[in-house]
Amino acid sequence: MxxxxxxxxxxxxxxxxxxxxxxxxxxxxxxxxxxxxxxxxxxxxxxxxxxxxxxxxxxxxxxxxxxxxxxxxxxxxxxxxxxxxxxxxxxxxxxxxxxxxxxxxxxxxxxxxxxxxxxxxxxxxxxPLNALTALQGIDLLALPAGSTLAVTGAAGGVGGFALELARLRGLKTVGIAGPKDESFVTERGATFVARSEDVAAAVRSVVPDGVDGLLDAAAIGAPALGAVRDDGAYTGVTPPFPPPGERGVRTAVVFARGIGEQLAELVALVDKGELTxxxxxxxxxxxxxxxxxxxxxxxxxxxxxxxx
CATH class of the missing domain: 3.90.180.10 (Medium-chain alcohol dehydrogenases, catalytic domain)
Incomplete structure (x- = not known):
């Protein structure tokens, strides 16, 4: 072969x-x-x-x-x-x-x-890898319905799935992406934030108190922590180590695993038109x-x- x-x-x-x-x-x-x-x-x-x-x-x-x-x-x-x-x-x-x-x-x-x-x-x-990373990363954040989740790289493979999966869990979403991707982000029910060198300030311009959790699909790392409120949560996507926490912010990194049962759930969402x-x-x-x-x-x- x-x-x-x-x-x-x-x-x-x-x-x-x-x-x-x-x-x-x-x-x-x-x-x-x-x-x-x-x-x-x-x-x-x-x-x-x-x-x-x-x-x-x-x-x-x-x-x-x-x-x-x-x-x-x-x-x-x-x-x-x-x-x-x-x-x-x-x-x-x-x-x-x-x-x-x-x-x-x-x-x-x-x-x-x-x-x-x-x-x-x-x-x-x-x-598989993109959606499982998004799903397992959101799981690590452990945010209750009604919480606000920010996603960096929101128009990328992981980020796009994360916006849809978060919305299905009852989370309010903020998507950080380039200007040309604004419609992609808003069509998925997220508040658009234009990518900038100071991502924390950009997010807090629309969520002044900081978001409850952040999925860092763009691998920004420590500079993104400022977007998260005190005692919030951060999940990165670049193993092996997340940035050190600050202000009580929990930090973790997702190392996606192939799990057939989860993948079947994601496929079902695709078939229902809820995952794009x-x-x-x-x-x-x-x-x-x-x-x-x-x-x-x-x-x-x-x-x-x-x-x-």
Missing amino acids: RAVTITSFGGPDALTVADLPVPEPGDGEVRVRVLAAAVHPLDVVARSGFLGPMLPAGPRYVLGADVVGTVDAVAPDVRGFSVGQRVVGMSNWPDTKRGTQSEYVVLPADVLALAPAASDPAAAATL LRTPRTFSFERAGEAHGALAEGGTRGGVVLTP
Whole structure:
């Protein structure tokens, strides 16, 4: 099978398409024939060699966490999936190094869910990591209904899902994004705040007492804490450590995990029209370097996806 791999660290030219054996599913596992696999900053960081001891140099690594495809083989002990079904899933890649940017991938059944019923595979491939990060990040904030949540990077992959998920939980939302994304933010029921160098002051211009919680999808870090009221909560999206708390503000960082049950809930919201998928830029495996370049340039609001 063809797969997007690295054997050494560097720029986009470090990516190669290699021919590897088709993997066999073990106990509790499903083999998926890949239709689309998203590219995320994690892939860029891994390719560049910035994961340190998490990613020793030398072996061949297949990149990718998100996948949409069809079930190709199922271990005898797996229930709930059968050959031919279209599924969506998220590999817990930092732990397993099972990359999804290949023609086939074997994953535990418990990180998979049936794919959105009427969605294009490339669009659906942008759901798992982004939406699970948003969902699990909001969970860490533990805000009661009626609270106010600010989201930095509100027009990005994580931020866009966060606005919708927060609204479904009865939270009032403030979305921080660039001026060209104002309509995107307001259409999702959020108060728009234009991105600025002083994000705390910008947020407090509309919420003078500070917001109850902040999901930092833009990875601003410590400078964003000033937007949060005393004894509020902050969740970042860049492991391993959040900024130190201040004024009683609780700080945490979300390290998204592939959880099939949560993913199934998110798919149900997509099918009901309550969670919005966007159209990504798509590239073939052979153009993976271009895909990495497009992601690094930023502004790809629908995400970047590879197709075999």
